[in-house]
Amino acid sequence: MDIKFVCAHAGRPATAVTRRDVARALLAVPSGVALVALPDLRRAMVAAGNPLSVAFWESAKATLSAIEAGVATVGDVQRWVESTGTEPILMTPSYFVWPEEDERGPVATEMFARLVAYLEDKVAAGEIDPDALAAGDQEARSAYEELQESWLSTPLPDGRVPGFAVSDELDEELFSAWDEEEEFALSELRRIVAELPKQPELPMAELETAATRLRALLALPGYPASVLRACAGFDERPLPDDDVELWLTVAAGIAGPIADLSEGADVLEEFADLDRELSEEDTALANLCAIQHADWLAGVAALVRMGPGVLASPERMARLIAESEDIDIDDQDDEDLHTTESLFTSVVGLWGLLGIVDADDVLTPLGWWGLPKALERAWSGEG
Incomplete structure (x- = not known):
């Protein structure tokens, strides 16, 4: 020196x-x-x-x-x-x-x-x-x-x-990395679904019931309708007439939210208050946006492989992701599992409104058919 x-x-x-x-x-x-x-x-x-x-x-x-x-x-x-x-x-x-x-x-x-x-x-x-x-x-x-x-x-x-x-350069790098992750997750999802011994079939009666219930829910003010509308982008456009299109758009929005909550004057004032507690809708949307492609892939892949009747509770989803062989993941400690479980608490709650899981957080035939299609739509930009 x-x-x-x-x-x-x-x-x-x-x-x-x-x-x-x-x-x-x-x-x-x-x-x-x-x-x-x-x-x-x-x-x-x-x-x-x-x-x-x-x-x-x-x-x-x-x-x-x-x-x-x-x-x-x-x-x-x-x-x-x-x-x-x-x-x-x-x-x-x-x-x-x-x-x-x-x-x-x-x-x-x-x-x-x-x-x-x-x-x-x-x-x-x-x-x-x-x-x-x-x-x-x-x-x-x-x-x-x-x-x-x-x-x-x-x-x-x-x-x-x-x-x-x-x-701008940092944003471009971030978006490029995000697109690469999304493209890889989509290719893996398609491979996993193609390798299933039996392909899920659309349970039309269940979907029509779920869609009718969903249309009524989306017309209501406040949570959870506000989050579902934001996820699907329905604050800026009308609901589709087709039940399949409606259901898949909302299910895909949960995995890849299209918009944020409407930002009126009162909302902006609330966010300026750093000491305030997050509302239920703010927490739900933040949790959805925090889940990585790899976690969605690992969790949904495990569910579609096991099929209808498998428990899909937040705790079970955290465990399925931690034990997945579809993604590279470090050893998970109790804190990691708790974090993943917290994020999926919002997800499973919204899944229940769409009939993806039943009242006991068990995967339904509709969820078995629709989850991989919803992820594919969210990651491919379809619709």
């Missing part, structure tokens, strides 16, 4: 190395090694005509000593690097969050480098005082945050707004 290492790590000559460059190089080696090398590194920087400042070297020693003693938190270290004056803030006051370095896409990498260069220009112009930042000056910190907030929201010459450009 010497000045050559710092220059190689930063990709700059010693005369151009910044506080941030030195801080990152010091953190790239064990803290004990960095502490031992610190005095010689400081002398080498002075000899190179780039002494940095007393405040920086003292902050470096204090931070490295805290790391070596095991008392420094990740936040402490991040704050120290940010105090160099050219390190972008990991999370701004408006909650913009930079991805971790090894998780940045091309756009985030470009924008991060642009912001570092922008901050370096501001330090050179005397508009950022790194020593004040290192000393914990709150006014300097606030100005530093505001400067970055402004840059993130100001269009570049090519018209791109940095903050939005990074967020």
Whole structure:
């Protein structure tokens, strides 16, 4: 750990190395090694005509000593690097969050480098005082945050707004990963159903009874009708006349909700109250959205293989998912099982309204026929 290492790590000559460059190089080696090398590194920087400042070297020693003693938190270290004056803030006051370095896409990498260069220009112009930042000056910190907030929201010459450009890239990556998971789950579901020794048949009488009951339910205000309408997207369009279409649309919506609850003024005021308890409908919709493709696949695959008459209670669903050989899953402890059971409590309750399970949470012939079709519809975009 010497000045050559710092220059190689930063990709700059010693005369151009910044506080941030030195801080990152010091953190790239064990803290004990960095502490031992610190005095010689400081002398080498002075000899190179780039002494940095007393405040920086003292902050470096204090931070490295805290790391070596095991008392420094990740936040402490991040704050120290940010105090160099050219390190972008990991999370701004408006909650913009930079991805971790090894998780940045091309756009985030470009924008991060642009912001570092922008901050370096501001330090050179005397508009950022790194020593004040290192000393914990709150006014300097606030100005530093505001400067970055402004840059993130100001269009570049090519018209791109940095903050939005990074967020859009993250969204694209998230949606791409989601689509891949959905495509794999759909292919596995189709394979499992095709391999059944006997294919489920539509129990028409049961479906007509369930559809009649469902139409009456969907006309009611409040929970559970509000959640079923949101899941199926019926707040924005009329109910289909065909019973099969109606039933499958609602069943598919439980596995892949189409919309959120209607957001009137009262709803927005409730969500602004962080101390309030979630309503039954908020909890149900949140639970549905939290279930992963793999869990849906494992649970429904187990049910369709066993057929009508199998218990499909929330506790049983959690156990079937934990023991499934259709998905890769780590060993489940009691807490994991409880979490899955809690999520499926909402699912099984809604399944009962559609006749997928009976009053004792036992899978019905209608559920045996309809569950795989509902999942296929939710994951393929049919309807």
